[in-house]
Amino acid sequence: MAATGAAARDRFAGRTALVTGAGSGIGRAVALAFAAEGARVVVAGRREQPLKETVALIEERGGEALAVPADVSRAGGAEALVAAAVEHFGSLDVAVNNAGIFRGGAPLAGLPEADWHEQLSVNVTGVHLALQAEIRRMRTQPAGGAIVNVSSTFGAHVTTAGAAAYSATKAAVTALSRGAALDHIRDGVRINVVSPGATATPMSLRAGETERDRAERARATLPLARISSTQEIAAAVLYLASDDAASVVGTDLVVDSGGSL
Incomplete structure (x- = not known):
């Protein structure tokens, strides 16, 4: 699924892609991958x-990019973010709701x-409000738009x-996305989900675990014998x-080294 050749690198030429949670x-x-394939990126x-x-x-x-600090768990923050993207680049063609x-x-x-409410606020309400703001803009555009929400294998696929x-x-993100996909595909807005499993980010490290420890655990427990790279998750999103x-439309694409099998 990795980009290869000139044609693949131009898949998003002339389009604006918005990525939340793009600081790390x-x-x-995901932001770097979109830019590499020609998109103007709002991070x-x-x-x-x-x-x-x-x-x-x-x-x-x-590449070309714009940084917009925003709190999408507040309606005003999501609306202002979309407005900033459109004001700067003229359109909003792709959105990736990754903040979590x-x-x-x-x-x-x-x-x-407090931890319960914070997770609900960012992981669910943030996606809900971002979706609303993005859909409202995209459905006014002749070409519509595409949205990818980043969920997790934890929840709809596995329990830990x-x-x-x-x-x-x-x-909830998966259920929300599938419902929104049906609500708005006739508006020209296509919505899907990527659910990563263990990925090479600090979130997949257990308490006191080093990256080397994590690699050993993956070799022993995952069918692929390794965790996913962030670039592999980005390839699925793109x-x-x-x-x-x-x-x-409305799919939930699992990228987890076989961990949900």
Whole structure:
């Protein structure tokens, strides 16, 4: 699924792609991948400095990007983000709602109420409000648009101890996305989901675990014997956002080294 050749690198030429949670990890990899294939990229997140670093990486490689600090868990933040993207680049053709947080690691009975509400706010309400703002803009455009929400294998696909609340929020993202996909495909807005499993980001490290420890655990437990790279998750996102997936609507694409099997 990796981009190859001049044609593949031009899949998003002339299009504007918005990526939330783009200051690090999967979000940064997705932003870089879109830029490499010709998109003008709006990178969003709560902290400005990591966004600027993502923009610098894109510009170093000859791409075009804009950093917009935003809190999409608030309606005004999502609306302002979309408005900034359109004002700067003229359209919103692709959106990737990737921002998410994990608060857990212990049994549900011990989860602080504040952690429950924060995960709901960012992981579910943030996606809901971002979807609303993005759809409202995209359905006014002749070519519509494509949206990819980043969920997780935790929730709709697998269950693990210490992540009940997080899993609930991610299962909600999948359900929300599938419903929105049916609601708005006739508006020209195509919505899908990517559900990563263990990926090479700090979130997949267990308490006290090193990257080497994680690699050993993956060799022993995953059918592929390794975790996914952020670039592999980005490749899945770009596929669903591209014209290659023009008839793919409401799917939940799992990328997890076989961990859900």
